[in-house]
Amino acid sequence: MSADMTDPAPLAAPPDAGSIRALPSRAQARRRAARERAVGLLLPVVGAVALFVIWALVAQMKLITPILLPGPIPVLATLVQGLAGGKLMMDFAVTVLRTLEAFAISAVIGMPLGVLLGSNEKAYRSVEFLIDFFRSTPASAMIPLFLLIFGVSDFNKVAIAAFGAVLIVIFNSAYGVMNARKQRIMAARVMGASGWRVFRDVLIWESLQPSFVGLRTAVSMALVVVVVAEMFIGSTNGLGHAILDAQQVLNVKLMYAAILATGILGYLLNILFLYAERRIVHWSGR
Amino acid sequence: MTILDTPTTGQSVDSPLITIRGLVKYFGDAPLYDGFDLDIARGRIISVFGPNGCGKSTLINMMAGLIPIDGGEILFGGKTRRETRIGYVFQNYREALFPWMRTRDNIAYPLKLMGWSKARVEARVEELVASFGIGFDLNRYPYELSGGQQQTASIMRALAPGPEVVLLDEPFSALDFEMTLFIREKLQQVFMETGTTMMLVSHDLEEAVYLADEVLLLTKRPTQVAEVVRFDAARPRDLDTLSAPAFIEAKRHSLEVFQREVRK
Ligand SMILES: Nc1ncnc2c1ncn2[C@@H]1O[C@H](COP(=O)(O)OP(=O)(O)OP(=O)(O)O)[C@@H](O)[C@H]1O
Ligand SMILES: [Mg+2]
Numbered sequence: 001m002s003a004d005m006t007d008p009a010p011l012a013a014p015p016d017a018g019s020i021r022a023l024p025s026r027a028q029a030r031r032r033a034a035r036e037r038a039v040g041l042l043l044p045v046v047g048a049v050a051l052f053v054i055w056a057l058v059a060q061m062k063l064i065t066p067i068l069l070p071g072p073i074p075v076l077a078t079l080v081q082g083l084a085g086g087k088l089m090m091d092f093a094v095t096v097l098r099t100l101e102a103f104a105i106s107a108v109i110g111m112p113l114g115v116l117l118g119s120n121e122k123a124y125r126s127v128e129f130l131i132d133f134f135r136s137t138p139a140s141a142m143i144p145l146f147l148l149i150f151g152v153s154d155f156n157k158v159a160i161a162a163f164g165a166v167l168i169v170i171f172n173s174a175y176g177v178m179n180a181r182k183q184r185i186m187a188a189r190v191m192g193a194s195g196w197r198v199f200r201d202v203l204i205w206e207s208l209q210p211s212f213v214g215l216r217t218a219v220s221m222a223l224v225v226v227v228v229a230e231m232f233i234g235s236t237n238g239l240g241h242a243i244l245d246a247q248q249v250l251n252v253k254l255m256y257a258a259i260l261a262t263g264i265l266g267y268l269l270n271i272l273f274l275y276a277e278r279r280i281v282h283w284s285g286r
Numbered sequence: 287m288t289i290l291d292t293p294t295t296g297q298s299v300d301s302p303l304i305t306i307r308g309l310v311k312y313f314g315d316a317p318l319y320d321g322f323d324l325d326i327a328r329g330r331i332i333s334v335f336g337p338n339g340c341g342k343s344t345l346i347n348m349m350a351g352l353i354p355i356d357g358g359e360i361l362f363g364g365k366t367r368r369e370t371r372i373g374y375v376f377q378n379y380r381e382a383l384f385p386w387m388r389t390r391d392n393i394a395y396p397l398k399l400m401g402w403s404k405a406r407v408e409a410r411v412e413e414l415v416a417s418f419g420i421g422f423d424l425n426r427y428p429y430e431l432s433g434g435q436q437q438t439a440s441i442m443r444a445l446a447p448g449p450e451v452v453l454l455d456e457p458f459s460a461l462d463f464e465m466t467l468f469i470r471e472k473l474q475q476v477f478m479e480t481g482t483t484m485m486l487v488s489h490d491l492e493e494a495v496y497l498a499d500e501v502l503l504l505t506k507r508p509t510q511v512a513e514v515v516r517f518d519a520a521r522p523r524d525l526d527t528l529s530a531p532a533f534i535e536a537k538r539h540s541l542e543v544f545q546r547e548v549r550k
Contacts, residue, residue, distance in 0.1 A: 183381040186352050190374040191396040191443075201395075205386045283385030286429040 070253050079257035088254075091242040092261055095226055098154075098238065099269070102161035102222040103215075110166040110218070111211055114173025119203055124174050131167055139164030139225045143232065157229035157238075164225045165218035172214025176207030209277075209284045216273040223266050239265070303328040303363050303483050304349070304451065310357030311344060318344060320508040322358070329481040333494035335540065336504030336512075337548050342487045345509075346453040349485070350374050362450060373444030373452040373482075377459050379436040383428040383443075390424035393443045400447060414442045417479065418472060434465025438472065445476060454486040458493070470497065471522075478521050491544070495537045496523060503540060505547045513543045 052072055058064055059071035082088025117124040139160055146163075150156035180203050188198045230240025239262045246255035277284070304326035311319040318341045326332055334342050347353040349360055351367040352374075362370040376382035383392050390411060397407045415424065420442075422435045431439065437457060444452050454473075458466040474497065477484060488494040494501055495517055503512040517536040519527050527533050 181381045183376055183378060184384065186347075187374070187376065187382045187384075188395075190350050190352060190372060191447075192371075192399050197399065202384070205384070208386075283427060283429055286385065 067250070067252060070256065074253050075256040075260070078253045079260050082254070082257055083261065088242060088258060088261060091237055091239050091258070092265065094237045095223075095230065095239040095262070096265060098158050098226045098230075099161065099219065099223045099265075101158045102165055102226060103219045105158070105162040106165035106169050106218050106222065107215060109162075110169025110214070111173050114170040114211070114214070115177050115204060115207055117170065118174035118177025118207065119199055121178060124178065131171055135167040135171060139221070140228050143229065147233065152234045156233055157226055157235070160229055161222040161225035165222045168218045168221055169211070169214045172217070173207055173211045176210030176214075177203050179210070180206035209281045212273070212277040212281055216270065216277070219269050219273060220266060223262075223269065227262060301328075301363070302326060304485075305361050306349075306358070307361075308358035309348070309355060309360065311341070311348065311353075312356050317508040319358075322510060324502070324511060326483065326485065327500075328363075328483055330483060330499040331477055331497050332483075332485045332500050332502055333498035334485060334487045334502045334504065335489075335491060335494045335544065336509070337506050337544075340504045340507055341509045342504065343455050346374075346455055346485060346487060349451075350453055370451070371447055371449040373447070373449035375437075375440050375444050375452065375454040375457045377456040379428075379433065379440045379460065382440050383436060385427060385429050387427075388425050389422075389428055389431065389439050392428060393424070393439060393446055396443060396447045410446060414446060417476070418442060432465070434461055434468060437461060437465070437469060441469065441473065441476075445480075445482070448480075449482065452482055452484045454484065456487050456489060459489065466493075473497065474522060491537060491540055492528070495533060495540060496527060501536070501540050503543050503547070506550065512547045515540050515543070 055069075055072045059066065059069050079088070083092060117127065142160060142163065146156055146160045150159055184202050184206060185198055188202045193201060226238070227240035227243075229235070230238035231244045235241040239258055242258040243255055243262070246252070246258055302325040304324070306322060306324040309319045309322040309324075310317070334345070336342055344353060348355050349367075350372055360367065362372075383389075384395070387395065393414065394407045394411055397410055402410070411424075418438065420435075420438060422431060424439075428436050428439065437460075441454075441457070444454075458469065461469065470493065473484070476482070486494075486497060488497075495515075498517055501515040501517065503515060504510070505512045515536055517533065519530060519532055
């Protein structure tokens with residue numbers, strides 16, 4: 001050890017060293033970290049609160065006629081009332097059910113089909129055009145056709161939403177398999193894995209993450225189509241019907257409440273799928 | 287049984303383990319290998335060193351059966367690739383291990399493929415753990431481990447079935463210096479315990495000579511064997527090896543051959 005280790009020479013600059021700022025103390029640093037965490041938690045609500053305030057001001061000052069824009073408080077009250085046992089709750093539940101039915105159909109058909117197609121590139125290439133074409137066709141354009149086939153039945157709405165969603169699932173699962181990391185496949189093969197074992201132990205797993213992206217997009221698509229179908233395929237319930245119905249009778253508060261309820265549903269579904277993805281595909285992004 | 291399975295073969299120790307005859311490989315119109323011959327003796331560490339893009343990775347991938355060959359043959363003690371147990375260690379451990387399996391299951395995977403019973407797999411993994419003296423938790427997922435730990439797990443996985451040959455493609459290139467030293471010593475230790483034949487591609491000449499019984503120097507493409515440099519220093523080799531005259535001479539000579547080939 002050198003002698004200056006015992007020398008009590010000051011390590012930090014003297015406090016009067018003008019331009020050099022003193023290092024923050026530990027307590028200060030901790031307080032700053034806590035403040036930054038709090039700010040981080042608050043940031044996401046800033047936009048929502050701002051919108052709410054602007055909405056309230058615009059409604060208060062009657063910049064837009066109250067017939068078109070009621071204030072946020074009555075709308076929220078209508079929303080809460082409706083969801084807490086009112087008609088809106090029924091509509092909400094019906095839409096959730098239809099969306100989930102459509103989604104389940106698309107997942108059950110789309111994932112296995114996509115994985116199979118993806119593991120046989122020739123097979124995928126031969127149907128690629130069809131998938132891309134119908135994926136690019138707005139599902140709403142197919143509503144009249146589905147009306148012809150299924151009539152004005154309840155299942156019609158589910159069927160057409162499932163149709164829109166299934167292509168997304170097939171597409172993402174297939175590409176998930178086709179883009180599986182080559183080296184993982186090589187690693188399995190070098191260990192003696194058969195084609196079936198490579199499929200079972202590697203390809204399916206590799207496709208999970210892109211499949212989840214597909215499922216998440218598909219559930220959003222299913223919701224969109226279900227709501228549209230509820231508006232235009234002789235419906236007596238569902239959020240789409242609630243929105244259109246409220247508009248027709250100029251119950252604007254209810255219309256806004258139903259729109260908000262639809263937004264809440266879409267948002268919750270998205271969050272739910274993100275959460276499930278993070279739990280199931282725990283290695284994603286690492 | 288020794289700590290790590292020694293492959294049992296009926297062949298005599300002297301006959302070469304790997305024989306490559308008239309190997310041909312083209313990418314497009316350009317020949318990479320055009321009549322390439324090589325014998326590799328049993329129970330040696332062979333380092334492969336050569337110019338960039340001369341086909342080192344392609345060579346061991348063809349040996350591993352991962353890339354088809356266009357002509358010639360590669361035999362292992364007279365057997366085909368299918369009849370031979372080969373371990374392979376990739377440079378990129380991140381994409382070699384399966385992140386959806388715990389590290390323990392990764393190491394056990396080749397054993398499960400062979401249809402071993404649960405108890406036997408379990409015992410074998412414990413054997414490997416003891417031999418490697420690892421201090422990390424095998425119940426973690428690979429992505430929760432450091433790079434060096436992941437590469438250690440990859441090597442354990444390659445060794446688990448007691449392969450006749452282990453092929454390693456620049457296994458240290460993605461590791462920091464400390465981990466490189468650690469795993470290099472582990473590799474040497476495993477080799478001393480088991481005598482498993484290893485073929486290791488390296489871009490670090492010092493490392494190549496340090497680990498090897500033979501340094502396989504390759505030419506530019508179409509690739510041929512430029513020279514096989516022997517290095518017979520006793521094992522375990524250590525820091526002193528690096529300053530021994532025989533080591534310095536082997537390295538100097540290898541460098542000379544390499545530079546001659548690169549300038550051609
Ligand atoms: N799939 C492929 N298609 C076309 N050319 C290829 C392919 N794979 C390898 N090559 C070419 O073959 C040559 C040998 O490649 P290889 O990766 O075996 O070289 P290497 O000696 O391992 O190189 P490095 O020192 O960069 O690791 C290179 O010139 C490469 O461009
Ligand atoms: Mg290479």
